Amino acid sequence: MTGSALPDWRDSLPWPGAGTHKHARGRLGVVSGKATQTGAARLAARAGLRIGAGLVRILCPPDAAAVIAPAIEAVMLTPFGSPEALVEACEGMDAVVIGPAAGVTELTQANVRALATTGAALVVDADGLTAFEAWPEGLFEALDRDDVLTPHEGEFRRLFPGLLESGREAAAADAARRAGAVVVLKGPETVIAAPDGRLAVNGNGTPWLATAGSGDVLAGMIGGLVAQRMDSFDAARAAAWMHAEAARGFGPGLIAEDLPERLPGVLAALHEQGS
Known part of the structure; x- marks a missing residue:
């Protein structure tokens, strides 16, 4: 373990x-x-399960169910056909x-805004961010202080x-205040900012994370910790660190x-050192 x-x-x-x-x-x-x-x-869901969420469910358009079902095991699956159906599928999440x-569609916009009515904490990543560019x-x-945005x-x-x-740290802090949510500005030194002014810089970044899908894994890790009711700012800090630690431990060839x-190895080391 680093350090x-x-x-x-x-x-x-x-x-x-x-x-x-599990619940x-x-x-x-x-x-x-x-x-x-x-x-x-699927990457995000597996990461959320691995980091400890007791139950993980993929919510998908009906046409995607037949593709996803053979590719998952412990992760559950629920199709939905509208933002209203998505809200219903998220009951208890x-x-x-x-x-x-x-x-990057108006439907993604509608789904994000619908989810904001459910009471679940949101982790908004990738197309969920770009859909709101205009x-x-x-x-x-639609956001509150427990929600997390994860932009590169x-x-x-x-x-x-x-x-x-104005620089990455000042920018992330200002963005968190504007959004009223935690902002995770990804990069070699990921900056995590909360709307209440808390700010952290993740110092164990590694270039092995420069691979497709690594951000999806990070989003799932944050979501998995927040689902376990960890403070969203701390969850984002912890996930960013563990994400890099996992990549560093694998090294060249990482996907x-x-x-x-x-x-599991990263979590076990944290558990052992803290006991």
Whole structure:
């Protein structure tokens, strides 16, 4: 494990107790794209399950169900045909990830805004962000302080034009205040900012994460921790660190599918060092 000091969020990690059951460990939903774009949601869902969410369910358009069903095991599956049906499918969910390969469409906008009425904490990533490029206020007004936005710099510029001119840390802090949600500005040194002014920079980044799908895994990890009722800012910090630690432990040849399988080792080391 990188470094000898325990991360200061370690004591907030949601370790299960002797009497814990799956529903007590949190319920995570992950919204999939259409039939030809289901891999991103499957990556996010597996990451959420690996990081400890007790129940993970992929929510998909009806045409995608036949593609996803043979590719999942412990992850559950529910098709939905409208934003209203998506809200119904999310009943009881603690957190929902939306955006990975969701499509840059008005329907994605409608799905994000519908999910905001459910009471579940949202992790909005990728297409869920870009869909609001021309209407960022439509996203921000739907969010609350427990929600998390996970843009890379390109997506950040679309939602918050001009902010990066002030530097990454100042930009993330300003963006979190504007959005009223946690912002995870991804990069070699990922910046995590909360709307209440808390700010952190993840210092263990690694270039092995420069591979397709790694951001989908991070979104699922954050969602899995938030579903377990970890504070969203701490969940984002913890997930960013563990995401990089998993990649560093694998090294050359890493692909996104490898990351969830490295998480048990990272979690075990954290648990052992903290006990």
